[in-house]
Amino acid sequence: MRVRDLFAAAMLFAIYSLLSAGLFTVLDAGDVALTEAAVGAGLSTILVLAVLTLARRYEHPTGGHNWLALGVVLVTGALLGYAMLDLPEFGSPDNPAQAHVGAHYVAHTGDDMGIPNMVAAVLASYRSIDTMGEAFVIFAAALAVFALLSDRPHRRLPGVRKRRPISRRRASGRGPSA
Amino acid sequence: MKNNGILRVLARFLIPLIFLVGLYIQFHGEYSPGGGFQAGLVFSAGWILYVLIYGLERGLRAVPLKAMYLLSAAGVLMYALTGLAGVLLGGNYLEFTQFLANPQSAQQAGIIIVELGVGLTVAMVAMLIFTLFVRRRRQWDDALDEKDDRA
Numbered sequence: 001m002r003v004r005d006l007f008a009a010a011m012l013f014a015i016y017s018l019l020s021a022g023l024f025t026v027l028d029a030g031d032v033a034l035t036e037a038a039v040g041a042g043l044s045t046i047l048v049l050a051v052l053t054l055a056r057r058y059e060h061p062t063g064g065h066n067w068l069a070l071g072v073v074l075v076t077g078a079l080l081g082y083a084m085l086d087l088p089e090f091g092s093p094d095n096p097a098q099a100h101v102g103a104h105y106v107a108h109t110g111d112d113m114g115i116p117n118m119v120a121a122v123l124a125s126y127r128s129i130d131t132m133g134e135a136f137v138i139f140a141a142a143l144a145v146f147a148l149l150s151d152r153p154h155r156r157l158p159g160v161r162k163r164r165p166i167s168r169r170r171a172s173g174r175g176p177s178a
Numbered sequence: 179m180k181n182n183g184i185l186r187v188l189a190r191f192l193i194p195l196i197f198l199v200g201l202y203i204q205f206h207g208e209y210s211p212g213g214g215f216q217a218g219l220v221f222s223a224g225w226i227l228y229v230l231i232y233g234l235e236r237g238l239r240a241v242p243l244k245a246m247y248l249l250s251a252a253g254v255l256m257y258a259l260t261g262l263a264g265v266l267l268g269g270n271y272l273e274f275t276q277f278l279a280n281p282q283s284a285q286q287a288g289i290i291i292v293e294l295g296v297g298l299t300v301a302m303v304a305m306l307i308f309t310l311f312v313r314r315r316r317q318w319d320d321a322l323d324e325k326d327d328r329a
Contacts (some may be wrong), residue, residue, distance in 0.1 A: 030211030034203070038219035043304055046226055050311035054318070113289070114282035115208040122212060124289040128272040132257050133216075135296050137253045142303040152317065163283040 004059040012049045017041040031119040189231045196224035204297050208286065214293035218300030225305055234312050246306040253299030260291050 003009045017040025024033035086097030109121045123131050203219030226277070227236035267276035274288025275281045 031213065031216075038216050038223070041287065042223055043219050046223075047307060048247075050315075054311065061319055107258050112287040113208075114283070115286060115289070117208050119209065119211070120213050120289060120293070122291050125285055126275060128292060129260070131292070131296065132254075132261065132272065134256050135254045138303050139250060139299055142250055142306050145307045145310055149314050154207050161292050176239045177230045 004061065006052055006055070006057055007049075007057060010045060010052065013048070014041045014045040017044075031117075185231055188208040189227060193224050193228055196220060196227065200224060200301075202292065205290070206287060209275065209291055214296030214298075215300050216298040217293075218302075218326075219304060221297070222304035222308070225301075226308055229308070229312070234309065234316070238309070241305060243309060245305075246302045246309065250302035250306060252296045252298050253297070253302065256293050256295035260295065261287065 003012065009126045017036055021033045021041060023038035024030075024036055092098075105118055105122055105126060109115070113125060117123055126139045179313055200223075201216050203212035204214060205215065207213035225237060225241060228240070228313035260274075262271070264273040264276060265271050269276045272288075272292075274285050276284065277287050278284040
């Protein structure tokens with residue numbers, strides 16, 4: 001599928017994320033599903049839409065075929081497919097995720113913390129320093145956006161058109177995607 | 179969009195509900211799926227919906243930009259200082275067991291404080307990034323208006 005309308009692309013990403021969240025729910029991964037729904041379908045969509053108000057809505061059409069890109073994608077896909085053969089069997093009790101510290105967490109969370117959600121126990125207590133790192137990464141993201149967007153914009157505004165009132169925008173309508 | 183009756187009525191109903199769900203995910207995270215990260219995002223979603231309906235000015239009157247700067251830093255500091263408190267009480271960094279006499283309650287207290295820090299940072303960062311983008315669009319519109327006026 002090829003979409004030049006960036007708004008449609010953003011919506012497709014949101015739908016994809018929501019479907020993944022549903023998939024995680026089916027796999028009983030409530031925490032991951034909640035995160036995927038909140039981050040993928042919620043926040044990143046709204047941020048992409050906010051960015052789209054600063055850019056053109058339609059991608060520039062580029063002629064011809066990019067055979068190099070196709071080659072890279074095919075090779076990477078083949079390598080990933082080959083690597084997948086080495087993955088442990090899905091849900092098998094002796095795959096690495098179940099065999100190492102996971103078993104310790106499952107056995108001790110009740111005695112150590114007295115809380116039923118093992119994901120919260122692992123994230124906030126057993127692996128607390130990892131989570132602190134994540135919190136700092138999020139803070140750093142805010143700093144980066146702040147550093148990029150806090151100053152006044154330059155005089156030249158490439159490709160930015162004036163926003164028209166919604167009623168008129170609907171009446172005139174911009175050109176459809178190629 | 180504040181003149182659209184359907185949106186306004188729906189928002190008035192939804193926004194408090196979203197905040198409530200956010201608080202639930204934050205403080206019930208030990209018992210059900212969720213935690214600070216998801217709660218912060220849900221909380222920021224409520225505020226972003228408010229901004230979409232009522233405009234950035236009213237949104238910033240509820241949560242000023244300065245508060246976002248301060249609270250997003252306060253969240254991570256809260257996390258780091260909780261870790262330091264563990265050291266001062268004679269344990270390892272981010273070890274919660276010394277906080278209270280009962281090690282289980284101590285762990286739970288530590289988890290709640292740390293998750294609160296994460297939630298605060300995530301909510302404020304999400305709101306801050308959204309605000310910065312919206313404000314940039316506003317600045318461009320103003321610059322274009324100026325250009326029109328001069329022409």
